[in-house]
Amino acid sequence: MHYWRTRLRGLGIYAFTQAPTLGVDTQPTGVGAYVSSAPPHQCIRLASQFCGTLVHDDEGIILLVFKTYSYFERTKDSMEIRKVGVIGCGLMGSGIAQTCAQAGYETIVREVAQDFLDKGMARIQGAWDMMLQKGKINEEQARDYKNHLRGTLDTKDLADCDLVIEAVIENMEEKLRLFPALDNALKPEALILSNTSSLNITQMGAVTKRADKVCGLHFFNPAPVMKLVEIVRTISTSDETVETVRAFAKSLGKTPVVAKDTAGFIVNFLLIPYLLAAIRMYENGLASKEDIDTAMKLGCGYPMGPLTLLDYVGLDTTLWAAEALYEEFKEPLYAPSPLLRRMVNSGMLGRKSGRGFYEY
Numbered sequence: 001m002h003y004w005r006t007r008l009r010g011l012g013i014y015a016f017t018q019a020p021t022l023g024v025d026t027q028p029t030g031v032g033a034y035v036s037s038a039p040p041h042q043c044i045r046l047a048s049q050f051c052g053t054l055v056h057d058d059e060g061i062i063l064l065v066f067k068t069y070s071y072f073e074r075t076k077d078s079m080e081i082r083k084v085g086v087i088g089c090g091l092m093g094s095g096i097a098q099t100c101a102q103a104g105y106e107t108i109v110r111e112v113a114q115d116f117l118d119k120g121m122a123r124i125q126g127a128w129d130m131m132l133q134k135g136k137i138n139e140e141q142a143r144d145y146k147n148h149l150r151g152t153l154d155t156k157d158l159a160d161c162d163l164v165i166e167a168v169i170e171n172m173e174e175k176l177r178l179f180p181a182l183d184n185a186l187k188p189e190a191l192i193l194s195n196t197s198s199l200n201i202t203q204m205g206a207v208t209k210r211a212d213k214v215c216g217l218h219f220f221n222p223a224p225v226m227k228l229v230e231i232v233r234t235i236s237t238s239d240e241t242v243e244t245v246r247a248f249a250k251s252l253g254k255t256p257v258v259a260k261d262t263a264g265f266i267v268n269f270l271l272i273p274y275l276l277a278a279i280r281m282y283e284n285g286l287a288s289k290e291d292i293d294t295a296m297k298l299g300c301g302y303p304m305g306p307l308t309l310l311d312y313v314g315l316d317t318t319l320w321a322a323e324a325l326y327e328e329f330k331e332p333l334y335a336p337s338p339l340l341r342r343m344v345n346s347g348m349l350g351r352k353s354g355r356g357f358y359e360y
């Protein structure tokens with residue numbers, strides 16, 4: 001029998017139970033506690049499903065659900081995460097910060113300029129307004145989420161974070177400037193994670209004094225929705241770091257996979273050549289962009305066609321990922337096509353710039 005420990009954020013109650021099955025008492029109650037031996041994803045599902053109601057198992061073991069909760073799967077090999085920092089409030093950084101705040105973590109997001117921060121925070125607030133409008137959350141939850149999130153322009157404000165995720169521009173020089181600065185600003189036991197999609201994380205760890213506490217945590221766009229995260233383990237990452245990040249990823253409601261620190265990890269190693277092939281197909285006039293997208297949507301059941309997905313992910317992001325893959329493997333299938341380069345050079349970056357393969 002596995003025992004899962006659930007920590008209720010804010011109230012700090014810890015409890016254990018063996019309850020193997022769960023039933024629901026539909027009588028609404030006030031605020032309660034929540035305990036279960038169910039696996040983490042089930043706990044999260046149950047907690048969100050029965051939020052504010054009384055839940056018990058067949059033997060009458062009472063499980064109470066708090067309105068704000070946070071789940072932690074802890075093993076003896078992982079450390080507890082309470083406060084999370086996110087560096088960068090762009091498309092990915094804001095999505096990651098939103099996800100962490102929604103999971104109940106005290107979250108602080110740092111940007112370099114007030115207008116970038118305002119834009120990112122507005123994007124997050126827009127997502128919460130949309131969820132409220134759709135009835136996916138109530139006003140109290142929306143307020144809770146907001147209370148868990150704050151922005152800053154000062155890295156020093158992240159000093160007491162247990163874990164920091166960087167999601168800045170995909171530029172190695174930028175990351176190599178950031179990592180030592182974070183190393184100096186954060187407490188010694190804090191983990192530093194990179195959301196890079198293809199750059200070398202071993203190198204980022206090497207410019208800190210805590211390479212064992214550095215690894216990748218790669219989210220997918222849109223970060224609050226996509227279920228996967230890639231944990232990228234470098235040759236220096238410790239087992240404890242991997243286990244802590246695995247538990248953290250699960251607490252966000254994500255499914256983690258572990259990849260080695262090679263360009264593209266798992267997803268982009270496979271996805272980027274597909275996207276580049278779609279651009280070449282369009283560039284060579286083999287089919288219209290609409291037909292390429294329709295073919296892959298309806299022929300393969302993908303939620304978006306490749307050219308729509310390119311606009312969604314950002315053509316600049318795709319170019320950087322392709323360049324990193326080509327640099328590492330020198331395979332023609334990773335070589336960015338001339339059209340992709342020209343589009344990026346002319347500012348056609350996809351949705352974020354209003355124009356890519358399509359107009360927005």
Ligand code: 3HC
Nearest residue numbers: 127134197219220221222224225226268303304309313317
């Ligand atoms: N916060 C919370 N919820 C959000 C959200 C956000 N920021 N954005 C969207 N959602 C929710 C919507 O509310 C909606 O919920 P509902 O179904 O309960 O109403 C749900 O997500 C779906 O959104 P939409 O209804 O707006 O649109 P679609 O049904 O068309 O789905 C999509 C949009 C999820 C983006 C889907 O088209 C999709 O999965 N596309 C593929 C995305 C993909 O492949 N991403 C990976 C890219 S690769 C990458 O990121 C790696 C990088 O390194 C290159």
